[in-house]
Amino acid sequence: MKYKQILLTRPPTGSNALQGGSDADPHPQPPLGLAYLAGVLDRLPDVNVLDILDGNFSENYVYDVTMAVKKHNPDLVGFSAFTPFANPALEAAEAVKKVNSNILTVLGGPHAVLADITLQKCPSLDIISYDESEGQIEEIVLGHPLEDIPGLFIRKDGKTIPTKPRSYIKNMDDLPYPAYDKLPHFPDGYHPHPPKSTGKKWCSIMWSRGCPFFCNYCNRENSFGLQFRNQSPEYVVDHIKYLHSEYGIEELTFYDDVMSLNRKATMKLLDAMTPENLGFNLVWDAETRVDLVDQEMLFAMKKAGCRMMSYGIEHGEFIHEIKGGTATLEQAENAVKWTHNAKIETVGYFMIGLPKETPETIRKTIDFAKKLNCTYAQFAITMPFPGNKLYDEAVKSGLIQLDDTWDKFVYSGIGTGGVQAPVLTTQTLSADDLAMWAKKAYHEYYFRPSYIFQKMLKIRSLDDLKMYYNGYRMLKKDTA
The missing domain is CATH 3.80.30.20 (tm_1862 like domain)
Structure with missing residues (x-):
């Protein structure tokens, strides 16, 4: 299956994580990882990447993800998260599946190192992509069989299994510029x-x-x-x-x-x-x-x-x-x-x-x-x-x-x-x-x-x- 309508998002990254990890960052940094993914996907024909939903501009992150899914009906929702802010991302993944259980949910970013426990905790999360994810997201969207895509953790027979390791990008000039046009309030909203x-x-x-x-x-x-x-x-x-x-x-x-x-x-x-x-x-x-x-x-x-x-x-x-x-x-x-x-x-x-x-x-x-x-x-x-x-x-x-x-x-x-x-x-x-x-x-x-x-x-x-x-x-x- 090829995925044509893509929503990329990250939870808020405020420093008050000990009180729940869902507060907005007073000095939000551009989510370059997601912007690079959007740039890669923008090169694919018949693929529409929605504006990146940055939780730092949300009063209620899970609600905003839910409303975006209801409005745009994406085929795939990709989350990026650091470990302190992973729980709001998983809550949002659960909300996505409640709207439409057929939407593919993917998590990447630094929290991917805890793939096994994360997939156990959140049945609504389908895939975790680790290391660099530009190659993984492109092959996922193009509909390659998941077990054939290197660099993923997937579910199989009730277990979490890794696919084969993926080589890192050798020629960094092959990367497109980050899709800055997909970032909300860029550049003035970031500090x-x-x-x-x-x-x-x-x-x-x-x-x-x-x-x-x-x-x-x-x-x-x-x-x-x-x-x-x-x-x-x-x-x-x-x-x-x-x-x-x-x-x-x-x-x-x-x-x-x-x-x-x-x-x-x-x-x-x-x-x-x-x-x-x-x-x-x-x-x-x-x-x-x-x-x-x-x-x-x-x-x-x-x-x-x-x-x-x-x-x-x-x-x-x-x-x-x-x-x-x-x-x-x-x-x-x-x-x-x-x-x-x-x-x-x-x-x-x-x-x-x-x-x-x-x-x-x-x-x-x-x-x-x-x-x-x-x-x-x-x-x-x-x-x-x-x-x-x-x-x-x-x-x-x-x-x-x-x-x-x-x-x-x-x-x-x-x-x-x-x-x-x-x-x-x-x-x-x-x-x-x-x-x-x-x-x-x-x-x-x-x-x-x-x-x-x-x-x-x-x-x-x-x-x-x-x-x-x-x-x-x-x-x-x-x-x-």
Whole structure:
């Protein structure tokens, strides 16, 4: 059977997941995964992809999915979900089947790593697609037999079975641009996470997939694999020019795991992104590793419009161990220093509550963070997301149960009304201890007189003053 009328959707992605996981995100990011799927399906004849239903613009997500199904009568409804927000997607799948039991329901996204328990929990869900899903969705829609399509979990004889593994996309230039025209309120309805914003028209973008490093807190290998692949610089520049000409985009966030891994291609891309070559002034930020930058590259980034670089530094003692056995404290110091020398702001990500954590090791992380003096720092209580090594170890040791309380698996941090209770504790630190240390880390970092003085010197407008005031008011409230 060929599927002609397609509805793609995601549940809301608000950070208040511990209270149910169905609240709208105050800083919604474009659902690039669904937009890529829509772009692939748009190339097929006789296939109509409806506008993507983004739950962040819904007051009642399940109701809106139900109404969309009743109105458009799709043949296939595809959901994408992160684990903390999977339950609303499953509720919506049940609602879809109540309207028309013949509609095929498919789930993809990071939550696909829990395929077996998810299909057991939700009989209304027909298929789970794992890893990259552009190839799977195309073959499903074209009517290929499900058992012959690689990269799926399907139901057979009352059991959940995987089809054969699927190869990752090798030529990234074969991908179409995401179908931005299918996104509601694009681009003005989507916003970068503070402080990654200048107020210009913004969009997120990815030019690579895959990461060869084995960080024990990361589960991205279950989405894009371990083989790094990037689009050609020419493709990326054409993509950026398209976003600028069609939507007025002047600011980007690169959400690649390791934006600068392919140094030769990165340098070529940076040269093409300078104002004289691009044709306009682009402002952008990105994330990469401290062992994948150098001074020449960072100065080239600045020339190409980079205003902020985020680094997963993670820890003041265990950095080498948890970053796949490569990154070092010295590399972190050099990366931050070189980035600041290039006049690029920095964000440092740090973790509290690793399995071997003690008050002494947390103290080392806080002190190291203050020594680095990144422009901004985030201290998250360690979260063993399904699919990463920390999660697997915690399940084996009985610290986490394989149940469906998925809304607990959300980053625990400041800005959502306080530090949320951690899923995983350590041998020497309770949940209350970890929450206390996270608050302490934020308070010590941001309320240093030297840090406050540096920020005051950078105030150039009333908007700057308001931003810093609101930030400090939030921190004061959540670290009290």
